Amino acid sequence: MIISKTPLRASLFGGGSDFRAYFESSSLGYGSVLSVGLDMHVYITVNKKFDDKIRVVYNGNENVDTLDEVKHNIIREALRLVGIEKGIEVIYMADIPMSSAGIGLASSSALAVGVLNALHAYKGEFVPPKQLAEEACYIEIECLGQRIGIQDQYAVAHGGFNRYRFLSDGSVSITPGIINNEIRDSLVKKLMLFFTGNTRDSRNILAEQSDSLEKKRKKLDALVMTVNRVCENIADGDLDCVGEELDRTWQIKKQLAGGISNLNIDLMYETARAHGAIGGKILGAGGGGFMLLYVPENKQDNVRYGLKGYREVPFKIDYQGSRIIFVD
Template sequence: MIISKTPLRASFFGGGTDFSTYYENSKLGYGTVVSTALDMYVYITVNKKFDDSIRIVYSDNELVSNVDEVKHNIIREALKIVGIERGIEIVYMADIPLSNAGIGLASSSALAVGVLNALHVYKGEFVSQGVLAREACEIEINRLGQRIGIQDQFAVAHGGFNQYKFFSNGSVSVSPIVCRKDIVENLKKNLMLFYTGNTRDSREILNEQSDTIVEKTVMLDDLVNTTDCAVRALYDGNIDYWGTELDRTWNIKKKFAKGISNLLIDEMYNKAKSAGAIGGKILGAGGGGFMLLYVPQKKQDSVKKELADFRNIPFSCSNEGSKIVFYD
């Protein structure tokens, strides 16, 4: 039996610049994001089955005779990439509810990376975090045709608090945010996470965003510059810059596609700001899921009170990426 553990992630700046349509053609030469892995995880259990069938357990329960019959698209394609056609049992669960609807924490990419990690180890193969990320991209983007960027796969594979750069030649750099420990701790203490109560199918939002990337190049260039500036600001100890830029770039993000925000999200965000939040954003494609807020500690009780109808999710950051936690 093998169990993999893969973190979810929160992205701060640069979302959209990780689409290949942008970074492959950017005059700046790259796209870039800053994100952190969270202490919320997807767990994958893999075990040899007694017979030659395939059993997959999630919100559904599949029992099929060969890999082509598997309905779960990510798991089916992961089995094909690794070269396993029968005789296996896969179970997955997570620290948050998982469904077909998006929540903005990269749960589908964490599932893809976690399944790949466990299946490779099941076959006695070691692959790097970078390979896991690229194989997850192959599944989600090339095989399943999802019109998404590539930040999530790298963030959940590598873990930690990093700046990622996506270069026009296809290479990806992973640079840990290295600055004084007290600065990072103060930043984290000023972050709050709330669940909107809504999930959404992100495909329509992402399709529109993908279709309009070229005409939004100027805004995306701005996001690249903001991401680089945010990293420098953190080195300088200017953590409030993150709050003001989260607010400014959230207003940019809302222009990328219809449905990124809505009346509920706007009301929630305005209430948070009136109670003392400096900035924030909806994580992921938008439309629902989780809202990340930058709130000075002395204002956090006021924000909690103002957003009492929404669940506040305590969280911390994880330094570890996808890993095997049990092997027998």
């Protein structure tokens, strides 16, 4: 039996610049995001089955004779990629409801990375985070045809608080977003996470965003430069710039595709701002899921009061990324 544990993630800045259609021909030479691994996880258990069937358990329960019969597309393609075609059981659990697709925390990519990690370990193979991310991208984008970026797979595979640069030659560089531990811890204390109460199918939003990338390159260039500026300001001890830039880039993000925001999200955001939040954003593609806010610590109780109808989710940073936590 093998169990893998893979963090979810919150993307702070640069989302959209991780689409290949952008960074492979960017005038800047790269796309860039600033992302943090969260101590909220996806767990994958893999076990040898007594018979030759394939059993997959999530919010559904499959017990089939052949790989092609597996309905769960990510798990099916991960089994195919690793070369396991029979006699195995795969169970998927998470710290969030498994039915909550479209929450903005990269749960699909965490599933892809986590199941690949567990399946490789089942075969006695150690796979580094870079390979896990590349294979997850291959499954989600090439095999399943999802029109998404590639930041999520790297963020959940590596964990930590990192700046990712997606270079035009296809390579990815990873550096710490904050070197000073004290500054990093102080920043995390100023971030608050609230569930909007709504989920959404992000595929339509992401497809529209992908279709319109050519028209919005200047906006995406501005988001990339924001990542660089924020990292420099944080290094100088200016944490409030995070809130200010979250507010500014949220206004840009809403212009990238329809459905990223709506009246309820706008009201929630303006309520948070009126009660002391400096800035914030909807995580992921938008339209629902989780809202991340930058709030000075002396204003956080005010924001909690203003958003008392929404569930706050405290979090810490997961620094380990996807890992194997049990082998028997």
